[in-house]
Amino acid sequence: MVRGRTTVWAAALGLAAGLPGVAYAEGAAPGPLPTYRAADGARAVEGKPSTADAPLIEAGSVYADTLGPGDRVYRLVLDKDESNVYVSAVVRPAAGAKVSGSDGIEVEIMTTAGRSCPGSTGRANFGYDAYPIGAAGVRWGAEDADCAPAGVYYAKVTRTSAKGYDQSPWPLEIKVQREPGRGAGAVPTTAPSSWPSGAPALPGSEPVARTGGTGFNDARALGAGVWRDEMRPGQTRYYRVPVDWGQQLGLSAELAAAKMTKSYGSASGGLTVSLYSPYRGLISDKDTSYDGKQAGVTFEKTPPVAYENRFASDRSVQPVSLAGWYYVAVTMGAKVAEFTEDAAPVPLTLRLEVAGAPAKAPAYKGSPAAGGFGVGDEDRAAAQEGLTAPEAAEAAERHRAMRVVAGAGLGAGTVLLLVLGGWTVLGRRGRGATAG
Structure with missing residues (x-):
């Protein structure tokens, strides 16, 4: 029993003290700009230029691919449950990449007949610089008769790039999210005519x-x-x-x-x-x-x-x-x-x-x-x-660890000190500006 308590105690101390601090010391020369943090646990996938052999992507998952100019197609298998499924795509150009105002990314949801689901297409374009941009397409599960049935659909991600501008492949992050269908009760199905x-x-x-x-x-x-x-x-x-x-x-x-x-x-x-x-x-x-x-x-x-x-x-x-x-x-x-x-x-x-x-x-x-x-x-x-999402997840894990510590028999004062110490470090991390 004593050994078990020691193990939990050490783990809790690690959670409280292991948070990273400020990235750069004050007055230090700036380093390279920080790069885009990819999603934890993203699954590697390789989209195809046509629907043939398009890889399966599923709601609740995030995927990592690369995207050059042109199309990449992914397969969705959806239920007839009136749910809406959102497929977003985020491209990350290399620093200094040359782009035009007509360059951008588009996401379209299609049926197996090649028909675009109405209102499904989302697009984003660059301005004067190359920076991460995102767009999303949606399959409406209740409002569109042609795209409501169960079966196979395709998400087509298109990158446009004008001649003379960057043509190299860029990292691509795809996220699939599901909104459940409407339940009992009246839900308006017409757009509001006005709002504040x-x-x-x-x-x-x-x-x-x-x-x-x-x-x-x-x-x-x-x-x-x-x-x-x-x-x-x-x-x-x-x-x-x-x-x-x-x-x-x-x-x-x-x-x-x-x-x-x-x-x-x-x-x-x-x-x-x-x-x-x-x-x-x-x-x-x-x-x-x-x-x-x-x-x-x-x-x-x-x-x-x-x-x-x-x-x-x-x-x-x-x-x-x-x-x-x-x-x-x-x-x-x-x-x-x-x-x-x-x-x-x-x-x-x-x-x-x-x-x-x-x-x-x-x-x-x-x-x-x-x-x-x-x-x-x-x-x-x-x-x-x-808090960022990763920091919020760390905080939730720390709270769980504190409950384990409390269950192992440590005094309430010790648990409180650990919690306060962890939150103090995390608060400094969230509020303090860093160079970079």
Whole structure:
């Protein structure tokens, strides 16, 4: 029994003390920009240029592939259960890759007859720089008679690349998510005719430091408030915000003055901000030039999150139809390096408004949380603490370990010290800005 307690005690100490700290010491020269963090446990897959021998992809899984210009096709086997299945694709260009404004990625869901499912196709294009972008396609399980039956479907991922621009294969991440069918009760099936819109009421409080992630998989959680980060030319930071049913998200992003190396400079698309849905579908994006002095963009409030938004004709309204994590990607253009000092990161300020009280969720036949949708108490806690998804998973594991420690007979005071120690380290990790 004593030996068992010692083993659990050591494991708990490891969980509390083994968290990584700040990546770079203050004042140190900046290293390479951090690379996109791929999804943990992603399964290798090789899409085909046609439906013949297309590999199977399944809901609840994430896949890793590469994608050059052209098409890659994947196979889905779906039930007739009125569920909606979302297939997202994220491409990660190499740093400095040359892209045009017409280059981008598209995801389309098709039947075995080669027919595109209505409203299924999602697309995203690059701006002035090469940075990770995502698009998502959807199979509507209840609203489309041709794509509702059980059977085989195909997800076609297309990368467009203009002549004279980067043609090399890029890493591709595919995620498949399932939203269960509607349950008993009335659910509107027509788009709302109006909603409260306009400029958000953005807060002006003192900013709190939060370091953004490298991609969707380690996006930093934020709630309503003012948040401070740092950026370097060519860098993209990712954040995630829990937005519940009936709530609206408004946001702005601003770059402060940089340390100039020339008397004048300007970068078109020096600041780009993209907003994504809980299934990584692009909602909208904005960019503005940056001259090293000040730049900012503001998004109007999204429509209130509502199931019926998916029936809207407006492509920026359709994705705002699920409660869950909404993603904000902020990019500083690589050209900014031509007239600023890269060793002095530029302050970035994010202002977020989450308007409205959470509304009652629609009735489902199953749990949407299994597909990664909805907002729960753990999500709100993660936003309050500023945790990425991996950090939230670590925190949950630490709590489980604490319960094991408590069950093994350690005193309550010892358990409390371990929990507080772990949360202190994790809180510093989430809130403190790092170089890079």
